Amino acid sequence: MIVVTGAAGFIGHHLVRRLINCTQEKIIGLDNLFRGRWNNLSDCMQDGKLELREGDIRDSKMLLATFQGAHTVFHLAAQSNVLGAIADIDYSFQTNVVGTFNVLREAKKAGVQCVVFTSSREVYGEPNSLPVDEDAPLGAKNLYGASKVAAEMYCRVFNSPQFRVVVLRLANVYGIGDRDRVIPIFIERAKQGLPLLLYGGDQIIDFVPVDLVVEVIMRATTVKPSGPINVGSGRGTALKDLAKHIVNLAGSKAGWQIAPVREAEMVRFVASTKRMRKELGVVPPSDPLENLPTLFHEKTGKHYG
Numbered sequence: 001m002i003v004v005t006g007a008a009g010f011i012g013h014h015l016v017r018r019l020i021n022c023t024q025e026k027i028i029g030l031d032n033l034f035r036g037r038w039n040n041l042s043d044c045m046q047d048g049k050l051e052l053r054e055g056d057i058r059d060s061k062m063l064l065a066t067f068q069g070a071h072t073v074f075h076l077a078a079q080s081n082v083l084g085a086i087a088d089i090d091y092s093f094q095t096n097v098v099g100t101f102n103v104l105r106e107a108k109k110a111g112v113q114c115v116v117f118t119s120s121r122e123v124y125g126e127p128n129s130l131p132v133d134e135d136a137p138l139g140a141k142n143l144y145g146a147s148k149v150a151a152e153m154y155c156r157v158f159n160s161p162q163f164r165v166v167v168l169r170l171a172n173v174y175g176i177g178d179r180d181r182v183i184p185i186f187i188e189r190a191k192q193g194l195p196l197l198l199y200g201g202d203q204i205i206d207f208v209p210v211d212l213v214v215e216v217i218m219r220a221t222t223v224k225p226s227g228p229i230n231v232g233s234g235r236g237t238a239l240k241d242l243a244k245h246i247v248n249l250a251g252s253k254a255g256w257q258i259a260p261v262r263e264a265e266m267v268r269f270v271a272s273t274k275r276m277r278k279e280l281g282v283v284p285p286s287d288p289l290e291n292l293p294t295l296f297h298e299k300t301g302k303h304y305g
Contacts (some may be wrong), residue, residue, distance in 0.1 A: 001070040003028045003112075005057055005103060006077035008036025010178045011118065011170075011210060011217075015074060018214050020044055030066055031077065032056040034091075040177060057099035060106055067110035072221055075103050075117045081180060082122065082264055085144035096147035097154075104158040104165065114164045116220045117155050119228065120148045121171045121206070121269050130204070130236065133272035134169070134228050142264040152228065166220040171232030171271050175210030176295060183207070186243060187295055190250035196243045200261035203239040204268035206232040207288045219280045229279065232271030233288035245289065249296055 002019060006012040007029025013036070019027050029041065029052045044050050055062045057077050067073065078096050079085050085092035100117065107115050122145030123138045140146040152167055159165040174183045182205070186196050208231060216231045243256045276282050 001026045001028065002072045002074070003030060003066060003070045004074045004076065005030045006036065006075075007031050007052065008033060008038050008040050009076060009080070010175070011173060011213060012036065012074075012076045013040035013177060014175065014210050015076070015214050015217055016041055016050065017044060018218065020047075020049055022218075024049070026051065028053060028066060028070070030055050030057075035080070057103055058094055060102045063102055063106040064109055067107050067112055070107075070110065071113045073103065073107050073112050073115045074217060075100065075115055077103075078118070079144070079147070080120075082142050082144045083262070085147065086142065086264055089143060092143055092147055096144070097150045100151035101154050104154055108158060108163050112163070114166065114221050115155075115158075116166045116168065116217055117151065118217070119152050119167050119169045120145065121169055121230075121232070121271065122266065123149045123152060123169060124269070126266060127269060130268065131234060131270040131272040132230070134230055134275055141266065164224065166223075166225055167228040168216060168220060169228050169230050169271070170213060171206035171208045171230070171269065173210050173213050174207055174295075175291065178210075182239075183242070183246075183292070183295070186246045187250070190246050190252045190254070191296070193252055193254050195254040196247065196256035197259045198239055198243060198256050199259045199265065200267065201240055201258045202267060203265075204236040204270065205239060205242070206235065206270045207237055207242075208233045208284065209288070209291045211291075212282065212284060216276060216280055216282050219282060223279055225279050226275070229275050230271035230273060231276060232273055233284040234271055234273035235284075235288050236268070236270040237288065242289070245292065249293060 008031035125139035125141040
């Protein structure tokens with residue numbers, strides 16, 4: 001049996017769909033529906049392999065019951081938004097730190113063999129040089145990054161030959177079903193003929209397609225990595241170039257505007273993908289934005305996690 005926390009969210013529902021297609025095992029999808037939506041998975045219930053449970057990872061007793069009989073837990077549940085973490089400090093800490101501790105403790109109690117934890121590029125803060133490899137110092141510059149650093153330390157302590165905990169540090173993931181992040185916000189504004197808002201405008205961002213991220217998550221259960229693994233494209237995209245690309249795809253004449261910098265946000269990040277390539281055998285696409293045009297065919301107004 002496999003458990004996915006955060007199953008109704010953006011990356012979570014893509015992972016669940018992949019699992020349904022490649023395994024005959026029972027899958028339990030757990031989500032508190034703070035951001036996720038069950039309709040992301042409403043068409044996946046036909047064959048009975050998937051069971052959806054509403055629950056919060058801050059509830060230890062519920063977790064222990066959910067993990068009984070599972071051999072793998074994919075732990076994606078989190079307050080996954082930098083600005084959202086600032087807006088609600090308590091929820092961010094209780095979910096990302098305490099919640100992750102609960103997942104690790106109860107999974108170990110239940111006899112789970114492997115936990116895959118999705119961390120973030122935010123653990124590094126502003127890097128001294130690019131690309132950033134996994135041995136770079138951790139220096140989170142915002143509350144979200146700090147919560148992921150703390151969660152990673154618990155993962156490190158819990159990890160053992162009998163209870164493997166794999167840490168994946170995700171760059172900026174994009175794809176169908178995302179919302180409230182730079183690419184979906186830009187696309188929605190461009191479709192409406194509104195100018196795109198660039199906060200500062202000097203950002204260099206490592207964008208990675210969600211399908212590649214799901215592939216990495218799946219492969220992480222089959223190896224014993226030497227440490228945390230960056231999950232990115234290994235290529236930097238200037239925010240102004242992204243804005244220009246989206247405006248052109250939308251046929252918008254509104255262009256973009258430069259807004260004041262938001263101090264909590266990182267300015268530049270490009271992941272070193274050497275470990276991902278070597279230990280997981282995953283090679284990122286030469287063009288990290290190759291899937292961008294497909295996002296313009298999403299139905300406006302559909303709810304996603």
